[in-house]
Amino acid sequence: MPHPDSGMIQDCISGKASAQKALYEYYAPRMLAVCNRYAQKTAEAEDILQDAFVKVFQNLHKYQETGSLEAWIRRVCVNTAIDHVRREKHRYKELEIKEAGTKEVNENALDMLELEFLFKIIQALPSGYRLVFNMYAIEGYSHAEIGKKLNISESTSRSQYARARALLKQRISEAYMETNIYKDAI
């Protein structure tokens, strides 16, 4: 699959379907993984990805070629995902959240855990937690930025993140133990 160059970008801007498809095929798998972290299910992540790529193709002319195209597309995907979560939040059925403990995670647990399983753990987080966790831990937003973007206070973002993190660690540990990987790691 060819790496997208400026010629392909120009073709995409001018609406050439083959170029758009090539760009999509190049980035879609990675971007779907990004969207998957914000969604509850992969089907929902595909919805987000679809919206994101529509935006990408419609706003590609705004992309400055000084930066990385992948980073730009990723940003579009993240913003679309944030919008999506906010919009669809009332549809979510939040799982009952048990108070998360402070159990530490084995260092190897993350390495040994399959990606698919890790996604499921992240997706199982309450949407508010998941959103703040993704934005802070993965995307690198500061709490101030998250507060501004989500219209919440900075302290709220911190507390959300702390609880999300604790919950995630707990579930990773539980999953690690359940799959017997724990024994091998010891």
Added chain:
Amino acid sequence: MPSELFEKKLREKLSQATIPPSPELWNNIEAQVAGKDSRRGFGFWILLLALLLGSIGMLWGFWNYTSGNLPEQQLVENSIKSPAPLLSTIEEREERAEIISDKEDLKDASIDLGKETLSSHNSTIKPNKNLTDNSFSTTSKSTTATNSSDSEDASVFRSKTLNSNLTEELIHTVPQHANTAQPNSQGLSEPSSVSFLEEIEEDNGMDIYINHLDPLGEAPAIIKTPFSYPRTRQSLKKAKINRWSYLGYVDFHKGYRDVNLGNALANEDLFLAPGNADQPAGYQYAGLNAPGNLRVIIPEESISLGILADWKLNRKLSLQGGFEYGLFSLGAYDINIIDNSSALPSSQFNSPLSSRNTQFRYHQFGIPLQVSYQVLARGRSSLDMYGGASIYAAKAYSKSITQSANFYNFTADRSTVEMAAQNSVSSDVPGLIQYHPFHLTYQFGFNFSRHFSDRHSIFFGPQIKFQGTPVYKEQQREINEIPYYVGFRLGFKFSN
């Protein structure tokens, strides 16, 4: 595992992740991109359509205006070559003259239609000095048939009168040129308002066309020439056209759009009481144990006042531009706060909030530009259609959601939520409604006009507006793909 290490490992692991999307996803994207492209051009196509209709109307109007007026050369040819098909025989002419005479009650006039043609040298015209300005007669008292052939002569039919009131004659000698059939280019645009004498003076030596019937029957019989009464550019120039007129109007609209009003994301946080993380204050006050969403389906009501200057391109088509002020009110009447607790009193929280109680208002100042086209005109009534675009600048004057009952008040820092009591005053919520200062709207409508005089008319009609660019910012994103307003316009028009 240290906290930084956990995040780092997580980030590394997730950054490697790829998930192949389902094959049909690209088809959806492709279709949507094409669809959105066309939607993005929606406003453009509306404008184009308006311009196209306007252009067609302009051409049609222009064609109608000129089609009755053949070019001079063609008129000459017609008059020379083909008088016969029109009134080919003397009998026909006599018959026609009788009909005209009967219709116009010209009992006294005896019409003598000869096959004579007027000599360019000798044709004379005799206006009756007792006649009104609008009536005149011609006679060929001194005419001499210089050409015997119909096909070669200019067929200016003369009428002969026996009216004894004719005491004075104005002798007008037609100059010798163009076989006497050169159409007159002057004085022909508004025959009803130009006196015969004036016409003669303006004729400036050119041929005379007899094109009037004397309504009183006092004048000699008038025979219409077989060709149309030409209206030339010169006559158009002479006719005064009132190009400028001014409109004032008031618009009433109802908008249809969904808006996420307030923070629809982290309701948990929004409803948390400070220092009491496990007990959301909002739930406490409201008696709820789970919040719904603050998505609001807003019926946006507005009233706008505007003035427009109207510049006529032709009789039917005009350009309009001006200034508009609008007052918009968002009625948050369908806030969806769900009570999941059957044990708690819920009725007051489940009931939709009244739009009259919950409002956010903003001003809007706009510059509308549009094209207007007169579709129909019947008597004193007319129907116009118009379309165009407006650029608006919005300015809020109430950032609060003021609420009289059954509503949460958000404190300024949005960390706590209080339930408003009946008729209490809520606190301001800065940024609760965030909007773009400028936006674009496309409008379309029809005006039914009633003209009270040449200068004054009133009009009313339906109107629809489409939002070209969003009004509200991301947090309150508009959910509708193309938000629109429907309403009607009421106004008056004054012409110079």
